[in-house]
Amino acid sequence: MNRSTLLRGLGLAVLLAVAVATPFLLDPRGYAIRVVCLALLFAAMAQCWNIVAGLANQVSLGHAAFFGIGAYTSTLLLIHFGLSPWLGMLVGAVLGGIAAFLISLPTMRLKGHYFALATLAFGEVMRVIANSWSGLTGGPVGISVPFAPPSFAMMQFKETRPYYWLMLAALVVVTLVFVAIRRSKLGYRLRAIKENADAAEVIGVDTTRTKITAAVISGMLTACLGTLYAQFQFFFDPDTVFGVASISVRMAMIAIVGGIGTAAGPILGAFFVIPLEEFANDLFSSRAAGLSQLVFGVLLIGVILIEPRGFMALGSRIRRLFGKGGRP
Amino acid sequence: MSQPLLQVSDISKRFGGLRALSGVSLTVAAGEIVGLIGPNGAGKTTLFSTLVGLHRPDSGAIRLNGKDLVGLKPHRIAAAGMVKTFQNVALFLDFSVLDNVLTGGLLHLSVTEARDLARRCLEQVGIAGIADKLARDLSFPERARVEVARALCTQPKVLLLDEAMAALNHVEMDAFIALLRQLRGEGLTLVIVEHHMRAIMSLCDRIVVLNFGQLIATGTPAEVSRDPAVIQAYLGSSAA
Numbered sequence: 001m002n003r004s005t006l007l008r009g010l011g012l013a014v015l016l017a018v019a020v021a022t023p024f025l026l027d028p029r030g031y032a033i034r035v036v037c038l039a040l041l042f043a044a045m046a047q048c049w050n051i052v053a054g055l056a057n058q059v060s061l062g063h064a065a066f067f068g069i070g071a072y073t074s075t076l077l078l079i080h081f082g083l084s085p086w087l088g089m090l091v092g093a094v095l096g097g098i099a100a101f102l103i104s105l106p107t108m109r110l111k112g113h114y115f116a117l118a119t120l121a122f123g124e125v126m127r128v129i130a131n132s133w134s135g136l137t138g139g140p141v142g143i144s145v146p147f148a149p150p151s152f153a154m155m156q157f158k159e160t161r162p163y164y165w166l167m168l169a170a171l172v173v174v175t176l177v178f179v180a181i182r183r184s185k186l187g188y189r190l191r192a193i194k195e196n197a198d199a200a201e202v203i204g205v206d207t208t209r210t211k212i213t214a215a216v217i218s219g220m221l222t223a224c225l226g227t228l229y230a231q232f233q234f235f236f237d238p239d240t241v242f243g244v245a246s247i248s249v250r251m252a253m254i255a256i257v258g259g260i261g262t263a264a265g266p267i268l269g270a271f272f273v274i275p276l277e278e279f280a281n282d283l284f285s286s287r288a289a290g291l292s293q294l295v296f297g298v299l300l301i302g303v304i305l306i307e308p309r310g311f312m313a314l315g316s317r318i319r320r321l322f323g324k325g326g327r328p
Numbered sequence: 329m330s331q332p333l334l335q336v337s338d339i340s341k342r343f344g345g346l347r348a349l350s351g352v353s354l355t356v357a358a359g360e361i362v363g364l365i366g367p368n369g370a371g372k373t374t375l376f377s378t379l380v381g382l383h384r385p386d387s388g389a390i391r392l393n394g395k396d397l398v399g400l401k402p403h404r405i406a407a408a409g410m411v412k413t414f415q416n417v418a419l420f421l422d423f424s425v426l427d428n429v430l431t432g433g434l435l436h437l438s439v440t441e442a443r444d445l446a447r448r449c450l451e452q453v454g455i456a457g458i459a460d461k462l463a464r465d466l467s468f469p470e471r472a473r474v475e476v477a478r479a480l481c482t483q484p485k486v487l488l489l490d491e492a493m494a495a496l497n498h499v500e501m502d503a504f505i506a507l508l509r510q511l512r513g514e515g516l517t518l519v520i521v522e523h524h525m526r527a528i529m530s531l532c533d534r535i536v537v538l539n540f541g542q543l544i545a546t547g548t549p550a551e552v553s554r555d556p557a558v559i560q561a562y563l564g565s566s567a568a
């Protein structure tokens with residue numbers, strides 16, 4: 001191990017320690033810790049999205065489908081069978097994976113906007129189904145997670161702190177998965193497809209299978225995060241968990257703003273976008289409901305115009321400015 | 329001679345009204361170096377693309393070791409042992425040189441094994457010194473050699489090279505010719521498209537000539553260069 005990897009490992013360890021200790025600095029019943037929880041969760045979600053979009057450049061705008069499947073699966077299993085959300089999460093992951101497989105079959109050959117639109121439509125179909133199949137989902141009025149005595153086994157806690165650690169653990173796991181994939185055969189193949197699909201095929205990359213594998217992993221992990229969201233919020237409806245703006249576009253936006261295809265990008269993006277959004281809501285919503293969205297949108301467009309590859313690229317640009325070279 | 333390694337029988341390919349290949353048949357024996365020549369637009373690249381599965385022929389058969397390849401996707405054909413390089417050079421531009429080559433090795437190997445093989449392939453092609461450079465920062469001749477190394481790293485039986493020497497100077501070309509001879513010595517079978525007659529003449533056991541999608545001659549370099557149909561084809565166009 002050389003010095004720079006050692007320093008990097010040390011830096012990451014310190015960062016993680018700070019992250020673990022952060023809840024002790026925040027009011028456990030306050031608003032800030034909930035915002036940080038959401039930022040962690042959305043960072044993890046954007047990281048899931050990053051697996052397919054970041055590595056293979058298949059920009060999905062339908063990831064809410066998997067998220068909502070996860071949220072509804074564990075919640076319904078809890079309501080009807082008293083099943084622990086941990087197990088419900090696994091069932092949701094399987095269903096999310098199946099959904100990702102099924103949607104991949106017809107869409108995998110599509111590129112760019114066509115892929116984005118097809119996945120967007122898929123997410124919308126799921127939202128419409130959830131809204132109209134009231135017998136199962138409770139329909140547009142939404143659904144509540146039944147209260148249980150707080151315990152780890154039931155993924156329910158009295159305070160916000162345990163949720164924070166849960167979200168942090170999820171983010172760490174998903175990020176490790178992303179990094180492991182990027183270094184693996186799958187990661188090389190995904191990136192090769194992004195670079196030149198024909199050349200990748202000719203030297204032996206099964207492009208269809210590679211993309212589907214990544215999509216299934218991404219869909220499964222996203223569904224798991226849907227369960228965490230449900231347990232954290234206690235109440236949700238189809239328009240929230242299957243929403244285009246609330247979930248799908250936000251996941252994409254966060255990863256893009258932070259730096260698509262990088263491990264740190266979604267994290268930077270989430271800790272920029274989510275607090276900013278909350279702040280904008282706070283500032284404007286009492287006076288003009290739509291205004292916060294507008295301000296928020298304008299800011300995001302600004303960021304993307306300045307550096308379309310996100311904060312990560314901005315960082316390496318600055319580093320190069322100081323003569324230290326960019327990312328290898 | 330037993331069954332040929334590669335057997336192309338009567339393949340045709342149309343692009344709309346254009347007959348890019350009409351009834352092309354040829355065989356390549358194991359360990360042979362075959363040159364594929366012909367004026368611009370003759371169908372050489374189309375033939376290569378069809379062989380590796382990027383185009384599906386309208387009719388005809390392609391057999392590698394007796395196995396029918398028509399209809400297989402390119403990655404299956406690569407797994408069967410036939411890969412090509414691209415005339416316009418198709419590297420993964422945001423990959424390092426090493427990662428480009430390594431990706432070829434993943435066809436049969438783990439990442440670690442592929443990395444080791446990739447280093448050997450780079451050495452073999454004479455570009456070990458640029459392993460850590462980004463592909464997009466390379467000159468065109470360097471890129472072409474990286475692509476050859478990447479193809480080699482898939483451990484092919486048959487390698488199809490589409491003008492891989494196009495941008496080389498004389499010294500580089502001599503080194504490249506020596507490399508191809510050495511690879512053949514190691515059991516590789518080569519089909520090469522080249523406009524450099526010197527390279528073709530000195531390297532190839534046999535030459536196949538295409539013109540307007542049809543095979544017009546086949547034979548040793550000496551035979552082909554005397555063939556009236558070939559002379560006519562080249563004089564009739566401004567190529568070469």
Ligand SMILES: Nc1ncnc2c1ncn2[C@@H]1O[C@H](COP(=O)(O)OP(=O)(O)OP(=O)(O)O)[C@@H](O)[C@H]1O
Pocket residue numbers: 343346348366367368369370371372373374375415
């Ligand atoms: N994808 C395609 N769609 C339509 N026409 C094509 C396509 N590919 C090739 N052609 C046409 O087929 C003919 C053969 O082209 P090809 O590229 O195979 O020739 P070539 O022998 O490789 O020529 P060169 O020496 O210039 O590389 C040309 O007329 C070309 O314009």
Ligand SMILES: [Mg+2]
Pocket residue numbers: 372373374415490
């Ligand atoms: Mg050509």
